[in-house]
Amino acid sequence: MATTNAPFPMPPASADLATTWAFLEEGVDHIMTKLQTGYMSLYTVAYNYCTSSKMHGSSTESIGTGLGGRSGANLMGSDLYHNLIRYFVTHLKGLREATDLLQDEALLRYYAAEWSRYTTGANYINRLFTYLNRHWVKRERDEGRKGVYPVYTLALVQWKINLFIPIQQKQTKLAGAILRLIEDQRNGGVIDQGLVKKVVDSFVSLGLDDTDPNKACLDVYKEHFELPFIDATEKYYKQESESFLASNTISDYLKKAEERLKEEEDRVERYLNTQTRKPLISKCEHVLIREHSEHMWESFQSLLDFDKDEDLQRMYALLSRIPEGLEPLRKKFEEHVKKAGLAAVSKLVGEAGSSTETLDPKAYVDALLEVHKKNSETVTRSFRGEAGFVASLDKACREFVNRNAATGLSNSKSPELIAKHADLLLRKNNKLAEEDDLEVALNRVMILFKYIEDKDVFQTFYTTKLSKRLIHGVSASDESEASMISKLKEACGFEYTNKLQRMFTDMSLSKDLTDSFKSRMEQNHDDMDISFSIMVLGTNFWPLTPPGHEFVIPPEILPTYDRFQKYYQMKHSGRKLTWLWNYSKNELRTNYLNQKYILMTSSYQMAVLLQYNKNDTLSLTELVTATSIPKDLLTQVLALLVKAKILINEETDQYDLNPNFKSKKIRVNLNQPIKAEQKAESTDVLKTVDEDRKYVIQATIVRIMKARKTMKNQPLIQEVISQISQRFAPKIPDIKKAIDTLLEKEYIERVEGTRDTFAYVA
């Protein structure tokens, strides 16, 4: 210890050689000559004293009681230990008196300097008394005397009792000084962080676990620093956040709060104990976020309205730190997206005029997707794709995709429009130059498809449209068709696209069949001036209905008809061919005009026109008799021919062949759809859907009941809904009706003596 109180003051940095050497020589000499007699001898003397067995009668002091009758070494230890305590008390008293006049930073500097000197010294002393620690102190502690410590710990305990506590007792002078420095720093001042760290670390060192002095203990740190620090933090930020918000926008506040939280994290990093991180940060979160969460929730909408991405990101990041913070945002976001979707469609409907019949499917799909895209980006960018916000987005989209101004109360309008859009994309004249563009467009359709509740309605419309594309050969490409089907399959499973795939199989089989029939006929007949192609389509897979009336097959094509009929029966005996005249088409060559035209017609138009091979004038009645086409349908067929000026209708119900027919084009397309057919299409589709649903519900109930044997009403209904909702949202009354039907058909029965339990009837 002598060296620390060197008699010579340290020479200044500018000292000359003489002064410097004089100072150094003193030290060198000390190490060379006195170390042996100084330090080493101290240890030896302490050792000798502790191990001497003779009693030193002069010492009668003892710490604690019950020390009588010990061996000499024990008593010797006790005396030495006690003298040490006395020394520390005196030493610390001097230090303490010096602090009386010190305040704030000066106090901290003095304290930190003395602490470092003291602990260094105590370390040496501890080593001098190693023997005492190892034997006397250890035995005392082993015997349960908690008040006896190894010498280093003793020094700390004495520091705490004689210096630390007395200073703290004067209005927590030490902690107060630290807190003022921290506040200064929070206010933007520059402080000596190293100093704060030193003092704070001393608080940690002073903590003592009585049962194990080597174990770290934070009681002093927590009581004297952490608690007041957290309190001060709360007060500071409460005051700051309130006054800040009073004069600044929420955007600025979000930035501020974010910065503050970061600062506090750094503060722990720089000079506090890491254990303070949790209480400090959670207090800051409480004061800076939770206390103002209402305000943030309220401001959320306007941030959304003005697309303030960065602010949204910040608000999300802040509120995600408190458990209840995000739920209100998710709700508001859902509502926001829903409103945006509804507004987009309302605007579109408004532009299209009041009628939703004329709504352009592409515009409709684009409007829906635009809203989805924008908000989906917001979720990814501002809410980091958090699952709760994704769910809100999905919920809102499902809502406005299925119910909006265009759909009114109809559940089928949206699936219909989306299916129509898909149809337009997949047609030859889709205006999309590249295959890639088409793929992108189809993927976009799938985004909406995911949200459609009544996927069966989409399916039915899609199937109908696909059948038209295939029959009329207007599909853009087989690859794109296959790609779309595989997307649907991926989304809804094999069963959903089974029919669609079978339709393609039928198409390719039909092509082969046409070829083989043609080559066979070329071998057997030489009157082949009719070229013929056939599509044989499985009844169960195609949404096609045969004509509901008779049809007189014109003699011109009758041989071909018979030959194919025979050929097919020979190939597949037992199969029934139903001729779908209403879907067939023909090309007729004209011979009665100077210019030869090719008329592209429907079968009915063909049947009518062929009558004029033998006549120039025919009455409606004669035509009905000749073709068997019902009158009301026939008049529509004739109307188109008259409009195209092939026929002339000058007198009521009389149709003459126009001998002066002229057209700019050689190929004249007469095969325009008949209005009644178009309208019937939508209602037909819906009827099909309704019928299908009944069976789907019944089949589902039977399947469930077969597996479960008995089931109560409520769980059964829930199970049905959960199994079917993939395809459409079944209504409870429909399920109950299905149950009624199955009870009647005795697939299930009510369990005797219960009112709401059903059993499967095997």
Add this chain to the structure above:
Amino acid sequence: MPLDGSRPIIFAWQMSAKEMAKISKEEWVRGTTSLRVSSVHAISVAMSELEDLLVQGKPPVKPPTKKDEEYNRSVYMGYAADPKAAFQKLYQFSFVLVKPEQSKNIDMDTSVAFWTVLLVPKFPLMGEVLGFIGEKPGTYKATNKDLWSMMLEFCETVKPDLSNYEADGAWPTLLDDFVAWKGTQVGTGNGKVDGDD
């Protein structure tokens, strides 16, 4: 013997008849023997007492002394011990009796006629159900066994104000529809139905 109301059904039931309005000789002999009735008057008394007990829900008669007995009341006394169970037997018997053999259902007009005589006297609510069915001609075409059974269950367990009807219960859709319909009737301030409470 008066043949209005439920008496013909009760008689068929007592005779264990297989077909409506027809009683075979064998059934007749077995039935009359067990009731020990030998005159039209005695049959009439027996039927009217059973109707009062089961359909009208009146308290059982005190049997007169053995000597004056018009017919053997041992069956009657058996019913009187548990009229509810006895009525259920009669009610279930009626379904089988009315139902054409090859069918699983009885048509709605017949159902309504039977409910009028069997259920309406004891359960005023049934009158309203029939009123509802009458307002929707053609909606409900037939009654299957389940609906038949559940109709009695409905009458016996549901309060006239429908306050204990579970909309999400397993009731047949006809009854769900009825309850929904009655809700709108009250809602329109019709007020007539309130008188039943």
